[in-house]
Amino acid sequence: MIRITKQTDYGIVLLTHLAAHPERTFNAPELAAETGLPLPMVSKTLKLLAREGLLASHRGVRGGYGLAQAATEITMTRVISALEGPIAITECIDISGDCAHERICPTRNNWQRINRALKEALDRISLAEMTPPSRTEPGAGLVQLGRGTSAAPAA
Amino acid sequence: MIRITKQTDYGIVLLTHLAAHPERTFNAPELAAETGLPLPMVSKTLKLLAREGLLASHRGVRGGYGLAQAATEITMTRVISALEGPIAITECIDISGDCAHERICPTRNNWQRINRALKEALDRISLAEMTPPSRTEPGAGLVQLGRGTSAAPAA
């Protein structure tokens, strides 16, 4: 349904939480508690973000996670593609070139157009913009955004 | 991964095929043969599109399907929301109002921004624009676009 996954949603909540407190570093249990998200998922998501270079991880006894860059430097494009792969509405967009139907398939260019529009919209929004001045108080159960039971009429 | 479903992909192929021959009407087996798509899926998809008002169906022995409106009047937004529900990247967008986290959730406005950009991009493209002058020759096996085995690096 053109939805982001729940994990991506989690990731964004975590990142905004981190961005709201640039000085501190957080470990997984802290973040889970303060965002109200399930710890195992938080853990999993943080690892992914760290591997993708969005977070700096610090191992050992007083370890934790912190933003690898300034929140203003992180675009939503990067966040989303870190968490769920390249942004490509159709498969034919990221296989880049060897689409067997290229000759006959007239829609590809238009898909690229649509895809580009999406990506540009995502590029224009930085993590800092997604982060409010200083909301995201501890203990608040955020989220449950991502995919779900939508069954409304048509938009 | 922010992908459209395969059925949506099929639907677009079918619609462009119909748009390329506005005079004729097609029945399901014909369309399946001429697009190279599996008949049961074609049938299912056509029914959906008819129910959503994009196609006009004609029952009975010489029945078939035709576009319900001019191809220039049909936007991609309508096609996609007919086939996979309202366009909403996050759940909180189409539940429209009663998001329990509205107070604390800072990201909602930004999601709406992103969503709006996507929808506008989709609104700007009509079915006629997706349809080539007169390609889509009979018997050509189009498609296999939709979702799939993408595993490229990051965009």
Added chain:
DNA sequence: CGGAATTCGTACCGAAACGGTCCTGTTTAT
């Protein structure tokens, strides 16, 4: 130097959605 805390990596499982098929009406032209 050794132990404890913490992240890292990976393997695993259940549930839901997706892709695809089939069957039983209902309608309509011949």
Added chain:
DNA sequence: ATAAACAGGACCGTTTCGGTACGAATTCCG
């Protein structure tokens, strides 16, 4: 009346997603 075609389900296998668990590697602190 009969055959062709749409309408509307129910149904199933496979994949993906959401979530869990466990062992290994790393680093701080006593």
